[in-house]
Amino acid sequence: MSRVTLALVALVGILAGAFGYSVLSRPAPQTDVAAVQAMIDEAIAAYDTKQVQAASSAPQPVAALDPAELNPLIESYLMSDPKILQRMSVALDTTLQAEERSQATTAIASMRDAIYNDPGQVVLGNPDGDVTLVEFFDYNCGYCRAAVPDMAALLAEDPNLRIILKEFPILSNESIDAARVAVLVGEADVDYWSFHEALFTSRSQVDKQVALNAAADLGLSPVALELDMGAENVAKTIQTSYEIAKALNITGTPTYIIGNEIIPGAIGLDELKTRIANMRECGETQCES
Structure with missing residues (x-):
């Protein structure tokens, strides 16, 4: 898997957390373009840092990702399937509900x-x-x-x-x-x-x-x-x-x-x-x- 793809996956998760919504409870908030760009830049920097750290023990250097190259890819990926954030939100709600039931089961048993x-x-x-x-x-x-x-x-x-x-x-x-x-x-x-x-x-x-x-x-x-x-x-x-x-x-x-x-x-x-x-x-x- 390429560095660009890895970053895409990570950033989709970040975007889902920032702009995802609970289909069970509330509508999606309006997208803040500046906030999106800031999170993209932060994710890229974090990704580059991890790659550089990993490269310290690797024989080949790791090139930094170019936001100008990555940002259009992210936009294209999300626009190709706009419902991905909805599906992630539903999956998150399902996971959280399962965790709540598990915690309740343990507490009630005690x-x-x-x-x-x-x-x-x-x-x-x-x-x-x-x-x-x-x-x-x-x-x-x-x-x-x-x-x-x-x-x-x-x-x-x-x-x-x-x-x-x-x-x-x-x-x-x-x-x-x-x-x-x-x-x-x-x-x-x-x-x-x-x-x-x-x-x-x-x-x-x-x-x-x-x-x-x-x-x-x-x-x-x-x-x-x-x-x-x-x-x-x-x-x-x-x-x-x-x-x-x-x-x-x-x-x-x-x-x-x-x-x-x-x-x-x-x-x-x-x-x-x-x-x-x-x-x-x-x-x-x-x-x-």
Whole structure:
């Protein structure tokens, strides 16, 4: 392979990084001719340096590449197949997604017991379901509030789904107080989902008093709950959620875990159903077509 061809290959990679775009997320930016020329010159200089260094132990000298010769070749190469940058961008996205899935798989495996078997967590739906959906939420999260109907629909329509709710109060001290009450409600013999819906349909900020009132509507003693809010087991349950979130790099709510995928944001009922169906079909949230 000639030096010109080698440089072409290297520069295509540089150009792809500079002007490539994610076909999944955003359009290509406008080409900056001056920036392109600067990168071409830099690549040529780097290539020449490497060749000169290699030539120090070689019997024959290496001639420097002439930009006037190389630049038209690069332009001709790219213009002959303008879609090459698009294909490289798609390949890059595929590689990055595979790396993300691999990292998520490793992180989830390291925290598997805490994610799926924590004694303080709330389990809804079928406790022996064939697919488990985990949600990290904050009672003052507007996106979590909007996603409650999605969870209600899944509970109603999918008898083989296991849902785990993880208290992840990150928005305010009021959220922490509400989460402490919620942990205690989760340990009581009452309908937790009714409590959950009551908090998310509250018209005011969800705080300790809102949570205590919702618990009282289920027949629990607000006084007893308030006295137990600072119990060690309550703090441990919430702390476990924080530890899982740190290990999995979860920083917002809602965040879902299905199989080996960590899904940030309220993705909607249809997307959740698709991922659950894929888990049943191929054991992954994204099946190969």
